[in-house]
Amino acid sequence: MPTPTRDLTPAAVAAWRARSQRLWGERLATPWDAFEHLAAVQSQEYQPSKLTPAMRAKPDGDGLAYAGAGGVDALIEQGRVLRTHVLRTTWHTVPAADLRMLIAASGDRVMQVIVNGSRGIGIDLRTHERATEALAAATAGGRHLTREEAGEALEAAGIAGASGQRLGHLLMHAEVSAVICSGDPKDGKQTYASFDERVPAGTIGKDEAIRELARRFFASRGPATVKDFTRWATLKVADAKAAVDELKLGGSGLRELRYDDRVFYYEGERPEPEDGGPVVDFVQ
Structure with missing residues (x-):
């Protein structure tokens, strides 16, 4: 005791x-070290969330720990950290090398929350499975899709109503299924990319x-x-x-x-x- x-x-x-x-x-020396230390940073709003590692890191020459070559924007662009739904049904920014570990730890529990919540807006499990398969195909080969482009890909695959809250649930299911994650920013917008093409291999x-x-x-x-x-x-x-x-x-x-x-x-x-x-x- x-x-x-x-x-x-x-x-x-x-x-x-x-x-x-x-x-x-x-x-810590850099924002990257802060991400590694924390393992996951809640980032429901991306711009304010950049302060989380910045406040824990030494400032760079400009006095801004979130700017410059080693800052948060650069880490996102380099794919060293990824912004996705993990641990809870909320956005988190995490080291790419840790994402398989985070999903393995509690992905099954988070998935239960997603599936149960989706029933209330008319999405059954089979629809989730079809959407996840369609998103895997749409992001294969290095294609990075904005949210709007992901919705269009789902509509083209025959999944109706892929917009608004419904689209958010379909994307979360694919994220927690380790099929998609964040891709390269496009015109200031987050994109979705193939999980296996962005996350280091491992089990x-x-x-x-x-x-x-x-x-x-x-x-x-x-x-x-x-x-x-x-x-x-x-x-x-x-x-x-x-x-x-x-x-x-x-x-x-x-x-x-x-x-x-x-x-x-x-x-x-x-x-x-x-x-x-x-x-x-x-x-x-």
Whole structure:
């Protein structure tokens, strides 16, 4: 059992998490390092989401961590990071090399949410399967399609009503099926491309994927609870607990403490208390 920690306060936990996320303390060298550290950055709105890695990285010569050759736009254009639906039915920007792991960890659970939600707008499972097959064909051979072009490809394949909310659900199903992901920007618009043509090859099992995701989550967002992890990644509690137990047994460096009748997990050392008065951060 973890030893109770009596000298923690909610403010101290928040400060510790800010340091784990690299909002406080030593910044990472580049936005790319921030993406690797966080594993997934929620990016429902693309432009504001660029601040997430920028706030955690050292500024470049112009004082802008999100601009220049190593900035977020460049990483997107290079395909080193991809913007797609993963972990939840929300946009995330992730390292391309991690996308198979993220889908393996909780893609089946996210897919349940997509399929269940789609029934309410008249999309059955067979329609999803047909649309995903059509999108695989439409993006094959290096073709990158805007949302409008993807809708046109689906209409041409005989899938009616491929616009608006219906189109969004059809695209999400194909993304979580590891068939499409983000492509090269076109005239400032996001595109969709073949998953296998953009994501490094490899295979990873569900259990291994959840362990790796847990390691990254607690290293970048700890101290945090198993419940925090399950909500963030759309996981079953039993699967998350099993991953944490295996990490503890495997000498991963994962540590635990008890605070407020809950068990928190983290990596590294507890930071020293902050000096000075209150600090206000604008966080993205």
